[in-house]
Amino acid sequence: MQICVFETELGVFGLGWTEAGIARAHLPGLSGETVEARLLRHGAEVAEPPAAIQGVMAMVRDYARGVAVDFSGVPLDLEGLPEFHRRAYELLVQIGYGETTTYGALARQLGDVSLSRAVGQAMGANRIPLIIPCHRVLASDGKPGGFSAPGGAASKLRMLALEGVQVGPPDTGQQSFAF
CATH class of the missing domain: 1.10.10.10 (Winged helix-like DNA-binding domain superfamily/Winged helix DNA-binding domain)
Incomplete structure (x- = not known):
């Protein structure tokens, strides 16, 4: 899994992704360093987000500004879940x-x-x-x-x-x- 941490109007948000899609998200409320450390616990590495992930980041930033966002089309990696x-x-x-x-x-x-x-x-x-x-x-x-x-x-x-x-x-x- 690869991760990135980024600023929104609500605070620092974190995303983790695989080839299948978004695998982790961390909501605002903690420092960027703490969010990154929590995401790294899952065997991840910090990476430059590809275009598809940058698109999801833009959607999250829009949401944080109060824009009605539909995340239903975002590919998800639910591997290992019941x-x-x-x-x-x-x-x-x-x-x-x-x-x-x-x-x-x-x-x-x-x-x-x-x-x-x-x-x-x-x-x-x-x-x-x-x-x-x-x-x-x-x-x-x-x-x-x-x-x-x-x-x-x-x-x-x-x-x-x-x-x-x-x-x-x-x-x-x-x-x-x-x-």
């Missing part, structure tokens, strides 16, 4: 800018509402946040639920607000605000 996660992510990339769904709705689409917790686990394991828009998945009560990116649920709320979506406040203990 089949359930892949299926959940395939459904999730269809949820557009400014739209939301719930853990339960995704679970029903995957065959059984009792899979809601498994959907939550798949969202928490998402290694390509924003491009696989796990921030658009809410709890059934309209609250944000968890978010494993820097800043926790407050970052999720900020991303949704950027898209024009207002939801309830995060649960206590997840109030940090990273970007």
